[in-house]
Amino acid sequence: MTRSIRGDKSICLPVASEAEYQAIIVDNNTFREYILQILAKYPEIFPIEMEKGFSFHDWVISSKQQLPMRRIKLKENGEVYQLRPEFLMPYMVGKTNEMEKALYLCRFGVPFEAIAYVFGRNAMYWYRAYCSLSRASLVGTTIKNSEKLPEHLLADEKHTWLQGERIFIPTTVAQGCILGVSLRESASPTALTEGYREFKEEVQLIDPDYTPITVNTDAWEATREAWLTLFPSVVVVLCFLHDVLKVQKGCPTQHNYRKILSGKLWRAYNVCLTD
Numbered sequence: 001m002t003r004s005i006r007g008d009k010s011i012c013l014p015v016a017s018e019a020e021y022q023a024i025i026v027d028n029n030t031f032r033e034y035i036l037q038i039l040a041k042y043p044e045i046f047p048i049e050m051e052k053g054f055s056f057h058d059w060v061i062s063s064k065q066q067l068p069m070r071r072i073k074l075k076e077n078g079e080v081y082q083l084r085p086e087f088l089m090p091y092m093v094g095k096t097n098e099m100e101k102a103l104y105l106c107r108f109g110v111p112f113e114a115i116a117y118v119f120g121r122n123a124m125y126w127y128r129a130y131c132s133l134s135r136a137s138l139v140g141t142t143i144k145n146s147e148k149l150p151e152h153l154l155a156d157e158k159h160t161w162l163q164g165e166r167i168f169i170p171t172t173v174a175q176g177c178i179l180g181v182s183l184r185e186s187a188s189p190t191a192l193t194e195g196y197r198e199f200k201e202e203v204q205l206i207d208p209d210y211t212p213i214t215v216n217t218d219a220w221e222a223t224r225e226a227w228l229t230l231f232p233s234v235v236v237v238l239c240f241l242h243d244v245l246k247v248q249k250g251c252p253t254q255h256n257y258r259k260i261l262s263g264k265l266w267r268a269y270n271v272c273l274t275d
Contacts, residue, residue, distance in 0.1 A: 049076035150174035170195030192226035
């Protein structure tokens with residue numbers, strides 16, 4: 001299930017081929033049976049309310065692909081979702097198998113002009129197709145069930161450069177997954193609050209009452225202020241590595257004391273891991 005921060009909602013259905021899709025979509029009973037089979041096999045791609053039943057809402061014709069699609073309405077809350085077959089890219093910009101190799105090259109920084117030279121169309125087409133991949137909610141694409149939303153987060157800003165200017169990338173992670181990334185021109189409290197706000201908006205599309213218990217940071221004051229602004233009840237926890245670094249920085253000339261304190265901190269850390 002994909003839900004953008006603009007409120008658009010769609011469900012990407014696995015289909016063996018376009019021919020199979022065209023065959024099953026024309027009959028309500030056949031299409032319903034197919035959807036229920038997919039729901040039983042892959043419940044994570046559907047909203048939870050799907051289990052309470054749905055009805056077919058209307059037809060949608062993609063003007064770009066000249067392909068008919070159905071929309072369904074959930075009985076539980078009345079929300080409407082568009083059913084998109086997996087052989088179509090988001091926003092119907094093209095066929096997945098026709099665009100996969102070209103978009104794969106984007107991860108290596110291949111210019112859009114070069115992609116257009118090899119795969120046809122024009123540079124702007126591939127640029128827009130590439131940008132369309134980021135329109136879906138990162139949290140909603142990664143986590144399908146509100147019960148699986150993490151209670152403990154880690155947040156930090158990566159410093160990098162863009163066209164000669166220094167920029168900051170507020171990033172939110174949990175349980176091995178990246179759940180929020182944005183780009184800001186400064187690391188001020190206001191800028192970081194807006195940067196991390198994208199995570200808040202996306203996560204609250206899944207659970208409007210969501211608030212994390214803790215967020216682990218490097219003690220940068222602007223980061224702390226940003227998270228307390230967005231989630232006033234969250235407990236900001238100092239990153240253990242930065243805690244060790246602060247101890248080392250606090251006694252730069254006392255090598256023996258620094259070594260002893262660092263050793264005790266890491267032993268305490270290892271004990272916590274085994275408990």
